[in-house]
Amino acid sequence: MVETLAAPTRQTVRDLLLPFRTPRPAMALAVLTLDLAVYAASWLGMVSGAGLGWQLALGVVNAVAIARLFVLGHDACHGSLFRRGWANQIAGRAAFLPSLTPYSTWELGHNTLHHGFTNLRGKDYVYAPLTKAAYVALPRWRQQVERIYRHPLGPGLCYAVEVWWKRLWFPQPGAVEPYHRRFFFDSLGTAGLLAAQCAATLAAAEWTGQNPLLLTLTAVVVPQVLWNAIMGLVTFQHHTHPDVAWFDDRKQWDPLAAQVENTVHVEFPWLAGKLLGNIMEHTAHHVDVKIPLFRLEEAQKELERHLPGQVPVQRWSWRSYAENCRRCQLYDYEKRRWLDFDGNYTGDAFNGRGKECRPSEAGTNRAT
Numbered sequence: 406m407v408e409t410l411a412a413p414t415r416q417t418v419r420d421l422l423l424p425f426r427t428p429r430p431a432m433a434l435a436v437l438t439l440d441l442a443v444y445a446a447s448w449l450g451m452v453s454g455a456g457l458g459w460q461l462a463l464g465v466v467n468a469v470a471i472a473r474l475f476v477l478g479h480d481a482c483h484g485s486l487f488r489r490g491w492a493n494q495i496a497g498r499a500a501f502l503p504s505l506t507p508y509s510t511w512e513l514g515h516n517t518l519h520h521g522f523t524n525l526r527g528k529d530y531v532y533a534p535l536t537k538a539a540y541v542a543l544p545r546w547r548q549q550v551e552r553i554y555r556h557p558l559g560p561g562l563c564y565a566v567e568v569w570w571k572r573l574w575f576p577q578p579g580a581v582e583p584y585h586r587r588f589f590f591d592s593l594g595t596a597g598l599l600a601a602q603c604a605a606t607l608a609a610a611e612w613t614g615q616n617p618l619l620l621t622l623t624a625v626v627v628p629q630v631l632w633n634a635i636m637g638l639v640t641f642q643h644h645t646h647p648d649v650a651w652f653d654d655r656k657q658w659d660p661l662a663a664q665v666e667n668t669v670h671v672e673f674p675w676l677a678g679k680l681l682g683n684i685m686e687h688t689a690h691h692v693d694v695k696i697p698l699f700r701l702e703e704a705q706k707e708l709e710r711h712l713p714g715q716v717p718v719q720r721w722s723w724r725s726y727a728e729n730c731r732r733c734q735l736y737d738y739e740k741r742r743w744l745d746f747d748g749n750y751t752g753d754a755f756n757g758r759g760k761e762c763r764p765s766e767a768g769t770n771r772a773t
Contacts, residue, residue, distance in 0.1 A: 468631035476682035507591035534736035560637030
């Protein structure tokens with residue numbers, strides 16, 4: 406019989422997952438080496454003179470490798486990939502390079518703000534929903550941009566523009582606070598890789614007699630576009646769901662509820678989940694960021710067994726994802742409910758209590 410936590414505290418929930426914290430450095434190094442090899446090999450295949458069809462197929466492989474490397478860098482930035490801090494910093498910076506992610510700006514935006522203040526508007530800026538008043542006050546063109554961001558195909562663009570371009574890559578003082586000089590140097594490292602990749606692509610085009618513009622598009626631009634689409638699709642769903650609450654008053658915000666009740670476990674198909682390094686077992690990650698990706702699946706099951714009904718779980722389908730995008734467009738922070746772009750309350754969670762969104766194995770989801 407599974408013992409449930411009747412009155413869980415942040416510490417008791419973290420203690421529950423303590424056995425899953427142990428890093429696996431040998432496995433981490435092996436996976437990091439393999440993914441770097443796949444990334445390099447797929448890029449070399451694209452520039453070697455293969456036909457357009459092969460280039461596009463290898464572009465998909467390259468984008469998945471970028472995503473996998475990013476997940477490893479994400480773990481290293483949390484200090485969960487290796488036992489030594491210096492090893493995590495080196496591995497994290499290396500794994501982040503293909504996605505053009507500066508280590509230090511990601512550490513501030515993700516570790517400090519997102520994990521420290523999950524779903525608290527004004528601190529956690531990733532996909533924080535606008536109020537109806539804020540939306541109406543926007544210029545017409547900017548309202549259309551917001552509609553694109555909340556379209557099922559839009560989160561990748563939102564991530565590329567609102568997160569990466571504005572807050573991660575060469576951020577300006579004032580865009581991120583506090584500002585540190587290391588932000589510039591980490592950004593410079595990613596820019597150096599991009600410049601080297603573009604130069605090598607142009608050289609390969611001349612060497613093999615290919616169109617330099619087309620080769621740059623297929624070997625550099627396409628993988629980055631696909632990577633951002635993957636990143637947007639994944640991260641948008643972590644905290645965007647009809648049962649998930651957002652806050653703008655820190656006094657009403659609860660750190661335990663933010664990690665457990667407002668972090669969604671989206672069940673991707675098995676292969677997709679493995680390719681993305683178990684990143685969709687996101688509740689366990691939020692409860693304890695020191696759990697390495699290799700243990701997240703076990704940790705998530707343990708969490709859901711001991712906290713029945715408190716963890717939002719949704720089996721992924723395009724229909725359920727599109728419905729969430731339709732329902733979760735604006736937010737009423739006072740009444741704590743989701744609205745559409747016309748300001749209409751979109752109702753209870755799209756689940757029919759047993760179809761697209763199902764409870765965790767031991768209980769029924771609790772609406773916020």
